[in-house]
Amino acid sequence: MLSRKILTQVFLFIYSFFLILPNASLSSPISSSNYSPVQTQTGNVKVFNFTISKGSYAPDGFNRNVHLINGKFLGPTIECDKGDTIVINVINELDEDTTIHSHGISQLGSPWYDGVPGQSQCGIPSNGTFTYKFQVNQSGTYWYHSHLKTQYVDGLSGPLIIHDPDDPYIKDYDEEIIVLLQDWYHNDSKTLLTYYLSPESHGREPSPDNGLINGKNSYNCSFAPSGSSNCVSNATLAQFNFVQGKRYRIRIINNSAFTAFVFSIDGHSMNIIEVEGMITQNHTVHRLPINVGQRYSAIVTADNPGQFWMRAEMETKCYNYVSPGLNPLIKAIVTYNNSTDPPSSTAWNENVTDCVDFNASDLKPYNTQNVPDANLNFTITIEFYKDKKTNITLGTLNNSTYVIDLKYPTINKVYDNLTQFTADQNVFSIEKNNTVVDIILQNYKTYEHPFHLHGHVFWVLGSGGSGTTPDYNNLNTKDPIQRDSATVPALGWTVLRFVSNNPGVWGFHCHLEWHVEAGLVAQFVTQPDLIRQLTPPDDWKALCPQQHSKL
Numbered sequence: 004m005l006s007r008k009i010l011t012q013v014f015l016f017i018y019s020f021f022l023i024l025p026n027a028s029l030s031s032p033i034s035s036s037n038y039s040p041v042q043t044q045t046g047n048v049k050v051f052n053f054t055i056s057k058g059s060y061a062p063d064g065f066n067r068n069v070h071l072i073n074g075k076f077l078g079p080t081i082e083c084d085k086g087d088t089i090v091i092n093v094i095n096e097l098d099e100d101t102t103i104h105s106h107g108i109s110q111l112g113s114p115w116y117d118g119v120p121g122q123s124q125c126g127i128p129s130n131g132t133f134t135y136k137f138q139v140n141q142s143g144t145y146w147y148h149s150h151l152k153t154q155y156v157d158g159l160s161g162p163l164i165i166h167d168p169d170d171p172y173i174k175d176y177d178e179e180i181i182v183l184l185q186d187w188y189h190n191d192s193k194t195l196l197t198y199y200l201s202p203e204s205h206g207r208e209p210s211p212d213n214g215l216i217n218g219k220n221s222y223n224c225s226f227a228p229s230g231s232s233n234c235v236s237n238a239t240l241a242q243f244n245f246v247q248g249k250r251y252r253i254r255i256i257n258n259s260a261f262t263a264f265v266f267s268i269d270g271h272s273m274n275i276i277e278v279e280g281m282i283t284q285n286h287t288v289h290r291l292p293i294n295v296g297q298r299y300s301a302i303v304t305a306d307n308p309g310q311f312w313m314r315a316e317m318e319t320k321c322y323n324y325v326s327p328g329l330n331p332l333i334k335a336i337v338t339y340n341n342s343t344d345p346p347s348s349t350a351w352n353e354n355v356t357d358c359v360d361f362n363a364s365d366l367k368p369y370n371t372q373n374v375p376d377a378n379l380n381f382t383i384t385i386e387f388y389k390d391k392k393t394n395i396t397l398g399t400l401n402n403s404t405y406v407i408d409l410k411y412p413t414i415n416k417v418y419d420n421l422t423q424f425t426a427d428q429n430v431f432s433i434e435k436n437n438t439v440v441d442i443i444l445q446n447y448k449t450y451e452h453p454f455h456l457h458g459h460v461f462w463v464l465g466s467g468g469s470g471t472t473p474d475y476n477n478l479n480t481k482d483p484i485q486r487d488s489a490t491v492p493a494l495g496w497t498v499l500r501f502v503s504n505n506p507g508v509w510g511f512h513c514h515l516e517w518h519v520e521a522g523l524v525a526q527f528v529t530q531p532d533l534i535r536q537l538t539p540p541d542d543w544k545a546l547c548p549q550q551h552s553k554l
C-alpha cells in the first residue's frame with residue numbers, strides 16, 4: 004500500500020515537473036504553476052447540508068442546552084465511497100463561530116478544509132455559511148466534529164464512513180452498525196471550561212455525568228441538582244436488533260471529550276478488521292479499550308440468540324475527579340427478537356488493565372507495508388504546570404503552552420510567506436516533501452493522553468509505560484499498524500512515524516478536549532513551498548476578517 008503511495012507521489016512529482024517546463028524561462032517557475040496532488044476525479048459528489056443551531060434536548064433524560072445539526076442531537080452520518088467528493092454546506096445559526104473538522108481525512112491538496120481554527124481556517128461566523136468540498140481517496144471509519152473551542156462536547160459531531168468496494172473483508176459481513184460512544188455532561192461545555200481554566204479546579208478536569216451509546220442512555224435523577232425539574236429517570240437505551248445468522252460489521256467510534264471506554268457485547272466475540280482506515284488481520288477480542296478519537300471495525304456474528312448487554316465501561320480510574328452521580332457502566336440492548344426487556348446476560352471477564360490503551364502491537368496490517376527509515380525526528384514532552392501568577396493549571400508540549408491565534412491562522416501566515424512563528428504556536432516545520440518523520444512522545448504525567456495527527460496516518464513503532472525509555476533498536480518497523488490516534492501511556496513514551504507528503508498545516512494534539520484547551524496542541528507546517536502552490540478557494544479566504552497581502 005505504501006509503495007503504491009510512494010509511486011503515486013513520484014509520478015505526481017514527475018508529472019508536475021513536466022507541467023512547469025513551459026514556464027522554465029520565468030524567474031520563479033515553480034510558484035507560477037499549481038501543485039495539485041489530487042488528480043483523479045472518478046467518484047460521485049455527495050452533498051450534505053448542515054444547519055447548526057442550539058436547542059434543548061435530553062439524551063439521557065436530563066434536559067439541557069445542546070448543539071444540533073439539522074435540528075437533531077448528533078449529526079447525520081456522512082457516508083460515501085472511496086474516491087467520492089464530499090460536500091458539506093454549513094449554515095451557522097449559532098451565536099458564535101463554528102467549523103467542521105473531518106477527523107482522519109487526509110485533505111490531500113485541500114489543507115484549507117481541515118477545519119481547525121487558528122491553523123487551517125478562520126471560523127464560519129455566526130449567521131454565515133461555508134462549504135467544505137474534498138475528495139476522499141481513503142476508506143474506513145471516521146468522524147467529524149466542530150474543532151472550535153469545546154463545541155463538539157455539546158453534541159456537534161457525527162460519524163463519517165467511507166466504503167471501499169475492494170475491501171478484502173466485504174464478503175465477511177452482511178450489514179453495518181455504527182456505535183458512537185461518548186461521555187456526557189449535564190452542564191454546557193463553556194461553563195465547564197471556565198471552571199477548568201480557573202484556579203479553583205486545581206487542574207482537575209470536569210467529570211462527565213454520564214455516557215451515551217448512539218446518543219442515548221438513562222440517568223438516575225436523584226443525583227440531579229436539587230430543585231431540578233428537567234430530569235426524567237429511566238430514559239430509553241440504544242437498541243440493536245440482531246437477526247440470527249447475520250454477520251455485522253460494527254464500527255466503533257469514541258466521540259468523547261475526556262473518556263476512554265472498554266467496549267464489549269455479552270455473549271459475542273468481536274473480530275477486529277480495521278483500525279482508523281487501516282485493514283488489519285483478523286484479531287478476536289472480547290473487551291476492547293478505545294481511547295478518545297480512536298475507531299475500530301469488528302465483525303460480530305449473530306450466532307447466540309437471546310437478549311444481551313452491549314457495554315461501554317468508562318475508565319473513570321483515569322479521572323482526577325469523579326462526579327457522584329456518574330454510573331460508569333454505559334449500556335445498550337442487543338436483542339434477537341426486537342425486545343426492550345433488560346437483558347440478564349453476564350459480562351466478559353477477561354482482564355483489561357485500567358487506563359492502559361489497547362496494545363497496538365496485537366494488531367497486524369492486512370497488507371505488508373515497507374516502513375521507510377526516518378530522516379527527521381522530533382521529541383515532544385508532555386507536562387502540566389500551575390502558572391505562578393494566575394494559579395491556573397496549563398499543559399505544555401516541550402515546555403510551551405499552545406495559544407490559539409483565531410484571527411490569523413498559521414496557513415494564512417504561510418501564504419503571507421512568514422517563516423517564523425511565535426513560540427506559543429508550537430510549530431514544527433518540515434520543508435522537504437516525503438520526509439520521513441519520527442515523533443517521540445514523552446509523557447511526564449501520571450495519566451495517558453490520546454494524541455491525534457491531522458492530515459496523515461502514522462505507524463505506531465513502539466510504546467512503553469512508566470520506568471521504560473524508547474529503545475531505537477527495538478522499534479517494530481516490520482509490521483506496525485498505521486492509524487491517526489494513538490495513546491502515550493502514563494509516565495511513558497510512544498514513537499510514531501509518518502511520511503510528510505501532504506502540504507499543509509496539521510494539528511497534532513491530545514484529543515482530551517480539556518487538555519486541548521489547556522494548551523496541549525502542536526502543529527506541523529509541512530512543505531510550505533508546496534502549500535503556496537496550492538490555490539485556496541475565495542470563500543475560504545473571505546472567512547478571515549483581515550486580508551493579508553498574498554491572499
Ligand SMILES: [Cu+2]
Pocket residue numbers: 451452453513514515518523
Ligand atoms: Cu491529554
